[in-house]
Amino acid sequence: MTALPRGGRPAEALAAVEASIEECWRRFLTEYGVAAGTREETELAETVVADTSDFAWRVVDAALGRLRCPECGNELGAGPTDCQKCDQANGFRFAAVEIDRPATPRGTEHGLRVATAVARTRHRYGVRARCGFELGLPVLLDGELPSTAQAQRYRAAIDKLAEDECERVTSFEEVTRRLSSRRGR
Template identity: 45%
Template sequence: MAELQPFPPGGRRVDRPTEAALCSNCGELVGRGYPDCAICAERIDDLWWADWRHLLSSTGVQAGTDEELDLARRVLSDEVGAYPWTCTDWALWLLRCAECGGQLGSGDPGCVACAASDAARWAWDHQALQHRRMTPNEHALRVAVAGLRAPHRHRSAALAGWRLALPFLFIGQLPTTSQAQRIRAHILAGRYDELARLDGFCAMASLPDLPWRSTS
């Protein structure tokens, strides 16, 4: 049964920074250019790649081979919790969807196979959070990365929220529910550029209301 699986932790083989820093390539905070900026992508994806690299080493499989693709299929077909969530994601990134040809789980928005694969990945989070094998920050980090890797499947406001959040999720921060709601309200009000200049969730949530939007 899935609940008997070990739920090995993911994303913990690489030390994360403690402060958000500017990317030397895109000029944004590291992570905000993900996945288009090469350096942002390298820094964020390294959390996933370190776990996948360990799995390759432990199974004697070489990267870039047909055996690696077979391993990816085994990871996705095994019980939930048998592998780190980072390995589940990496396996999805490696494989192509047989129906739409896109990256499995991130292909055409109308593709049933991709929708099923994307939905299946979140079973790990639901069960691991319940059993305290995953932190809320790790869950939020995973959601943001998965969303930004499939921008054609999400609304622009959601993408903006994930771009704003990723640099701070990367260093271990997590917004409260009220902070997240207020930041989203600012995004919907067209204040992304103002939010992007602020340092952290607290600062973004504390952005003053525009005078003509305040209530008397």
């Protein structure tokens, strides 16, 4: 499980998404009659990663987490940004199937998947991208999708924060409060 250095709702949301990833993987193993912790599980994970477009994104993320990169030795897709095998695997992550959850706006699941990938492999993304996607996790997990205008306002506000502030804030409301307090000085 990935622990976010930022706490609050983003960390809770990431823990909830990671639990859903593990639950999907457990069901997937059961469907294929494969026991966890076996060579067959590794082989099944390799099959998933060989063509991610055939599987749900949570299954793909779980499969990546069970494989090691042959170049850098890290979890496949989560190694340093200069690892070509991890870059390739991370890119293939985004070919997986996304099915929006019932009663959520179209595209919510895509947003959740991207935000989860960023939060789980933070070192692969810039500080402001991490901030925006991590703060968006609870909103997306709750089944909401910010409008384009809303997302642009969030980004503009995050762009006004110092990098150390970007790493500490735990909500979009906190970002707004920080910026408002500066204007009040």
